[in-house]
Amino acid sequence: MALQKREKKREGVTFLWYGDSATGKTPTGLSFPNQVLFDSDGGTKFYDEYNDNILVESNTLVFKELNDDLDDLESEEDLFEKVETINIDSATRYHENQKHAALKVVEQRARKSGRLLEGEGLSFKEYGVMGLHYDRFFARLLMYVKQGKNLSYVAEQTDETESRTDASGNQVSVKVGVRPNLPKGSKFDFDVVVNTFTKDGKSYGRVEKDRTKTFNIGDIIEKPNYTHWKEAIEKAQLGRTRTKEEIVSFDNILDKEAYNLNSVDGDSAQGLVDEIMSVLMPLSQEKKTKFQESLVAKYKSAKFRDETDPAKLKDMLKMLKAIAE
Secondary structure, eight states, rough: OOOOOOOOOOOEEEEEEESSSSSHHHHHHHHHSSSEESSSSGGGGGOGGGGEEEEEEEEOOOOOHHHHHHHHHHHHHHHHOOEEEEEETTTHHHHHHHHHHHHHHHHHHHHHOOOOGGGOOHHHHHHHHHHHHHHHHHHHHHHHTTTTOOOEEEEEEEEEEEEOOOSOOOOOEEEEEEEEEESSGGGGOOOOEEEEEEETTTEEEEEEEEEEOOOOOOOOEOOOOHHHHHHHHHHHSBBOOOHHHHHHHHHHHHHHHHHHHOOSSSOOOHHHHHHHHHHHSSSSSSHHHHHHHHHHHSSOOOOOOGOOOHHHHHHHHHHHHHHHH
16 A cells, blocks of 8 residues: 655755856766766866765766666665765766667668668657656666665756747747756756856856755855755755665566566566566665576676576576565
């Protein structure tokens, strides 16, 4: 049953900083303490003054490797406990890489079918798959937030446009504002959204959303940073700490739904990998190690995420479920 008495639970706070280049987004994210930094474009290397805030970092540009790094982070329990913030800088790079990868797949299909590449573009199917991958990744980050870790998301700015009819009756695209260069509607996923800009050589942030009630919508903050929300973050950390099993049991629903959407016949390799992950994540380190050893003994490798044979993945899933019992 989903109904329960309301109680105060420990949670992190989710932040989105977006704006044009050189408006202060990166130092804002780096101001958060004890963080795991995913630096996709190398833009943080010029801010040595924040090095003490970074426990460990990754410089991958590949979405799959980013997820692999998160797997490694979870497996190092002592390090994971020390982490207070997951800092993604910049999330736009991963979003754009997904689009480029999807275009490459479309072009490869076109070549095989003998179609002109110039006439190819992303279909609703490709956008749907990209959206699914993003939603699954973000759901995983929210799992960490429910464990009390803060999330700092840095994104580039892009124009918000609308199609309108001009005086001659032609359809034209008109700029009506700006938005983060992320999947549309991403701003709804965050507790705090700040649009950064510069004025007279100084960095500022315009608050667009703040569920913590620290600032009002429209407030302008000079050099937004961790200290502005420190009190609200500490307040959010109060309450009962949920077990990993509690959190994953909720997130597991998303995994199963995504698996069903990702595979009509239930036999796709990626769908099976996703199901293995959903079973594996809540297990103890002892059982995870036992699963890895079983894979090495039978398949000479524990890297099940690289397997593309559905038959082997089904066998791996069966092995895992036996260990999980």
